[in-house]
Amino acid sequence: MNRQSTPFTRFWNEFRENRIAVLALSIVVLLALLALFASFVSPQNPYDLANLSLMDSRRPPGFVGTGGYTHWLGTDPQGRDLLSAIFYGLRISIQIGLAAGFVSLSIGAALGILAAYIGGRVENLIMRLVDLQLSFPAILLALVIVALLGQGKVQLISALVAAQYAYFARTAYGAAKAERGKDYIEAAVATPLGSRLVILKHLLPNCTPPLIVVATVQIANSISLEATLSFLGLGLPVTEPSLGMLISNGFPYMMSGRYWISVYPGVALIILIVAINIVGDQVRDQFNPRLRR
C-alpha cells in the first residue's frame, strides 16, 4: 500500500514535523494510559479505606509509610498515597472531560447543522439562543447549574454540557452555513435523497474539521472547568476525588507549608491541559487553509 495515499497518513506526516506537538501528544497518550491502568500502576488503591492509615496522613514526599513502600509524592490528609490518588484522579478528570466533550459535540453539532440546513425561523431561534448563551461566561452557567442539580457525575457532566454546547453549535453553524450555499449541497437537495441522508452523508462530513479542533480545546476546557468547580466544592463527592478535589483538599494545609498535597495534583492537571492544548493548536493549524503551503 502506498503510504502517502490515505488522508490520515498525510495528516500524520505533517503533524510529525512539529516536534513539540508530537511530544505533547505522547504526554497525552501516556497520561491517558496511566489513568486507564491506574489500578495496575499505582502502589495503593486510594478508594479502599482498609488500605489507608491515618498514621500516614500529610507525610512529605519520600516518606516510607506503614504499607512498607515509599510515598514518592507524599500523602494527603486521609493518608492516601498522592501518586496513586493522582492516577485515579486523572482517570476521573479525563472521563468527565471526554464525556462532557462528546455530549456537547453531539448536541451542539446537531443544533448548528440543523439551524443552517433548515434556515428561517428555526435558524433564528436556535442561533439567537446560542448567541445569548455565548455572551454569558461558561463558568457562571456551570456554577449555577451544578449548584441547582446537586453533586454527582451525571449532574456535573450536564452542567459542563450546558455551559459548552454553544461553542460547538456556533462552529457547526458557521461551517454548515458556508457549505449549505455550495453547489454540491444544492445538487444533493435537488435529488430525491431524503434530508437525513443529505445532512449525514454530505453536510456533516464537510463540517467535521473545525468541530474536531473545537472538541480538543473544549475537552481541555471541561477538564479545567471541572477542576475549578471541584475546587469550589461544587464538583464530585469527596469519595472519588478528581484532580481538582485533591487540590482543594490540600489547600487548607498549604498555609502551614505542606505544599505537596495541592501542588502535585495541580502539576498533573496542568501538564494534561497544556499538552491537550498544544495538540489542539497543531491540529487547528493543519486544518487552516490559510496556513496551507
Next chain:
Amino acid sequence: MLGFIIQRFLQAIGVMAVMSLIVFCGVYAIGNPIDIVIPPEATQDLRDEVIRRLGLDRPLYEQYFIFLVNLLKGDLGRSFVYNIPVLELIGGRLPATLELVLISVVSASVIGVSLGIYAGYRPESWTAKTIMAASVLGFSVPSFWVGLILILTFAVNLGWLPAGGRGATIDIWGVAWSFPTLDGLSHIILPAINLALFKLAMMIRLARAGTREIMLTDTIKFARAAGLSEITILRQHLLKLISIPIITVFGLELGSTLAFAVVTETIFSWPGVGKLIIDSIAVLDRPVMVAYLILVAFLFVTINFVIDLIFALIDPRVRRGAAS
C-alpha cells in the same frame, strides 16, 4: 442614527426579559429552600406561616409576575438567610468586586496591548517568542491553580504579601475602598494578578494578531514612504486600527471578569459579590442567586449596548448596515 439606537435599545430590553424568565425558572424550578430556612423541629403552623410570608405557596407564574413587578420597582426581594433587602446586600459587596475587577482589567489591557504590539512588530525576536509562550500558559493554566501558587510563593514562602482579606479601607462617599491605603493595596495585589493573567494572555494575542495583519497593509507602507517615524506610525495609525477588536473584547472581558472573580474571591477570601454568590448557592438563598444573575445579565446587556454605540460612532459602516 437615532433609529439604530432605538432598535438596539429595544433588542436589549427583549434580551433582559428573556434572561429574567430563564434565570427565574432555572433558580426556582429546582431545589427546596424551605428545608434550609425552617428548622426541622418547627411546627406545621410555623412552616405554613413562613412559606406564606416568603410567597412560596403561590403558583410559579404568579411568583414570577410578582418578582417582575417588584424588579421594575427596583425591589429584588429579601435574602432568606440575612433577612435584609438583596439589593442592599449585593450593593454592600459590590465595591470590593468592582475595585478588584477594574484594577485587573485595566492593567491587563495596558500591559497586554503593549506587549502584544511588540510581539507583533518584531515577531521573530527572542522576546516576542517568550511573550507568546507565556501567553499560552496564561490561557491553559486554570486560574484557581495560579491563585494557589501565588499564595504559596508570596504569602507562605516569602511572606511578602497577605494571603487573603481586604485589609484597611478608606471611606469615600460612604463606600469603603481598599486601594487608597498601603495595607489595602498590598491585599489587592495578589488577587488582582490572579484575575488579570487570563485577560493579559488574551490581550497579548489579540494585539499581536492585529499588529501583524496591519503592519503588512498599504496604510503602513504609505506612512513609511511619507517619512513618518516608526513611533508615530505605531501610535497614530496602528493603535487606531487595532483598537476596534480590542475595545469589544475589553467591554466583554469586563463582564466575564466579574464572573471569574467568583473563583479569585473564594481563594483569597475577598469579601466581594463572588464570595457572596458561592455562599448563597451553598445554602440555596434564592433571592440572592436570582438578583446576582439578573445583575450580571444586566451588566452584559448594558456593556454590549454601549459597545454597539461606540462602534456606530467609530465606524459609519456599522451604522448604515444596521439601519437598512
